Amino acid sequence: MATILQYWFLAMLASGLLGLAPAQARDSASELPPIIDYEERFLPVVARQGMVVGPERLASEVGLQILQQGGNAVDAAVATGFALAVTYPRAGNLGGGGFMLIHLAEGNRQTFIDYRETAPAAAHRELFLDENGAIDGQRTYFSHQSAGVPGTVAGLLYAQDKYGSMSRAKVLAPAIALAEKGFPVSFSLNYEIDARGQRLRQNPEALRLFFKADGSVYDIGEIWRQPDLAGTLRRIARNGREGFYEGEVAKHIVAEMAAGGGLITARDLAQYRAVEREPVRGAFGDYEVVSAPPPSSGGIHILQILNILEGYDLAEMGHNSAAYLHHLTEAMKFAFADRSEYLGDPDFIDVPVQQLIDKRYAARLRQQIRPDEAIPSAAIAPGRELHHESTDTTHYSVADRHGNVVSNTYTLNFSFGSGIAVPGTGMLLNNEMGDFAANPGHPDMFGLVQGERNSVAGGKRPLSSMSPTIVLRDGRPWLATGSPGGSRIITTVAQTLLNAMVFDMNVATAGISARVHHQWLPDNLLVEQGISPDTIRLLRGMGHELEVSNRTIGRTQSIMLQNGWLYGATDTRRPGGWVAGY
Ligand code: DON
Numbered sequence: 001m002a003t004i005l006q007y008w009f010l011a012m013l014a015s016g017l018l019g020l021a022p023a024q025a026r027d028s029a030s031e032l033p034p035i036i037d038y039e040e041r042f043l044p045v046v047a048r049q050g051m052v053v054g055p056e057r058l059a060s061e062v063g064l065q066i067l068q069q070g071g072n073a074v075d076a077a078v079a080t081g082f083a084l085a086v087t088y089p090r091a092g093n094l095g096g097g098g099f100m101l102i103h104l105a106e107g108n109r110q111t112f113i114d115y116r117e118t119a120p121a122a123a124h125r126e127l128f129l130d131e132n133g134a135i136d137g138q139r140t141y142f143s144h145q146s147a148g149v150p151g152t153v154a155g156l157l158y159a160q161d162k163y164g165s166m167s168r169a170k171v172l173a174p175a176i177a178l179a180e181k182g183f184p185v186s187f188s189l190n191y192e193i194d195a196r197g198q199r200l201r202q203n204p205e206a207l208r209l210f211f212k213a214d215g216s217v218y219d220i221g222e223i224w225r226q227p228d229l230a231g232t233l234r235r236i237a238r239n240g241r242e243g244f245y246e247g248e249v250a251k252h253i254v255a256e257m258a259a260g261g262g263l264i265t266a267r268d269l270a271q272y273r274a275v276e277r278e279p280v281r282g283a284f285g286d287y288e289v290v291s292a293p294p295p296s297s298g299g300i301h302i303l304q305i306l307n308i309l310e311g312y313d314l315a316e317m318g319h320n321s322a323a324y325l326h327h328l329t330e331a332m333k334f335a336f337a338d339r340s341e342y343l344g345d346p347d348f349i350d351v352p353v354q355q356l357i358d359k360r361y362a363a364r365l366r367q368q369i370r371p372d373e374a375i376p377s378a379a380i381a382p383g384r385e386l387h388h389e390s391t392d393t394t395h396y397s398v399a400d401r402h403g404n405v406v407s408n409t410y411t412l413n414f415s416f417g418s419g420i421a422v423p424g425t426g427m428l429l430n431n432e433m434g435d436f437a438a439n440p441g442h443p444d445m446f447g448l449v450q451g452e453r454n455s456v457a458g459g460k461r462p463l464s465s466m467s468p469t470i471v472l473r474d475g476r477p478w479l480a481t482g483s484p485g486g487s488r489i490i491t492t493v494a495q496t497l498l499n500a501m502v503f504d505m506n507v508a509t510a511g512i513s514a515r516v517h518h519q520w521l522p523d524n525l526l527v528e529q530g531i532s533p534d535t536i537r538l539l540r541g542m543g544h545e546l547e548v549s550n551r552t553i554g555r556t557q558s559i560m561l562q563n564g565w566l567y568g569a570t571d572t573r574r575p576g577g578w579v580a581g582y
Pocket residue numbers: 390391392393394411412413414432435463464465466483484485486487489
């Protein structure tokens with residue numbers, strides 16, 4: 001019998017059946033998965049045949065339903081991706097882009113689908129500079145020119161067509177139904193729309209789509225319908241990529257660009273293509289880490305951080321000890337210093353991938369790390385001033401009973417993108433153009449410094465940090481994870497992997513443990529709540545500029561595959577996440 005095993009352990013406790021398998025989940029206690037360890041602080045959800053872990057309940061359940069109907073992990077991932085565009089509008093999208101990393105059981109191999117947005121052909125290097133040569137933040141992030149040519153529809157359909165097993169109509173049907181019939185607004189959705197209310201209300205179409213007629217936010221439990229979005233999804237179901245990149249939807253996008261001074265043309269849309277690439281991969285101890293290649297910086301820098309840290313006995317230092325966090329921070333600084341220089345769209349520039357993930361290079365960097373003294377970022381490269389961020393992206397992970405695994409991260413960039421909606425389509429525009437180096441060598445809104453290789457050019461993909469990752473153990477998928485968080489994605493995923501690989505944490509604990517983040521510039525170490533004051537004192541004593549914040553770093557959605565079981569965990573840093581399994 002199919003069951004969602006959410007809060008499985010708590011249910012066992014409540015029913016006084018501790019130590020026995022719950023009747024609806026397993027037939028006999030002998031089948032209990034080995035994860036049942038009553039000492040664990042955070043329990044993953046356990047399932048056997050298939051699982052979807054994502055940021056929103058209805059979309060996770062859509063993926064589960066597809067798995068139960070016989071679809072594979074790619075079918076479920078595509079269905080979940082389209083459903084999130086309906087139920088999770090802050091980051092789920094048709095108007096954005098992302099990356100899908102797939103492990104294919106057949107052939108035991110991995111592949112990567114890059115559906116990152118591209119700059120419209122008319123974009124150019126000085127696009128986001130004002131007359132004084134400074135970055136125009138409004139134009140970069142909140143204008144029609146902020147939008148790259150959307151890649152999500154092309155990417156999801158490419159995956160479906162090549163690696164899915166069901167029809168396009170079937171995987172799109174749940175999303176269409178959710179948009180058309182509507183669904184009850186959750187606490188999280190109500191909160192998220194309210195939190196972005198000011199920005200969304202500035203755009204008349206976003207105001208119409210996301211708010212009630214009197215301009216108020218839909219209450220928790222009220223039904224929210226999106227008929228225009230249902231129409232767009234139906235066109236995609238009927239006509240495939242042409243249903244979005246040509247015809248009515250394309251006309252609406254182009255008309256909105258003309259009305260708002262945007263750059264995307266009919267030709268830009270018609271020419272958009274998702275690209276299948278080789279993921280980056282590297283070894284860490286007994287594990288193989290497979291992750292996102294350029295135009296993401298994520299995989300390279302995760303591997304670089306792991307390579308540097310491989311030279312230390314991290315387990316001996318102890319999880320989140322001052323010694324561990326010190327070495328981790330130094331590794332992060334080296335990685336981000338390189339990011340600012342070498343990374344960009346590999347179709348436009350040369351990225352020295354192999355040199356950056358070379359273990360000998362990591363060994364040379366390691367030699368510069370002092371055991372108990374922070375290297376000032378300025379000593380790694382010239383320092384520059386800082387800035388701040390505000391963000392959203394989303395990740396989900398899927399596993400099926402055949403052994404296929406999907407790790408997918410996609411985004412509109414900021415929460416609800418630029419806040420500009422396209423009349424007639426029900427969808428928001430991304431502000432991904434802000435991920436280019438608008439002014440190479442100067443910090444962006446994430447405080448991130450990026451180089452000439454990531455300057456704006458027509459047709460180019462902006463550099464990303466999104467890092468859908470799959471770790472293999474003994475050559476088989478062991479952990480799928482990823483996160484939102486802009487530049488913090490890289491450090492979030494690196495720490496989640498280290499927690500699992502080095503500190504032997506279960507998937508829930510690995511995702512929820514307190515994290516830190518350093519991105520070379522600004523030269524400060526962001527520390528989440530949960531790192532002890534004693535540790536913080538020791539780190540300050542080593543010279544780390546530390547900022548302890550009640551703001552969180554990243555939000556993982558992970559699946560661990562072990563002993564024939566699936567263990568899922570949604571990071572509790574943000575509300576609403578859901579593990580659906582059977
Ligand atoms: O591609 C990137 O790296 C960014 N556009 C991601 C933005 C992001 O993660 C915001 N999420 N919290």
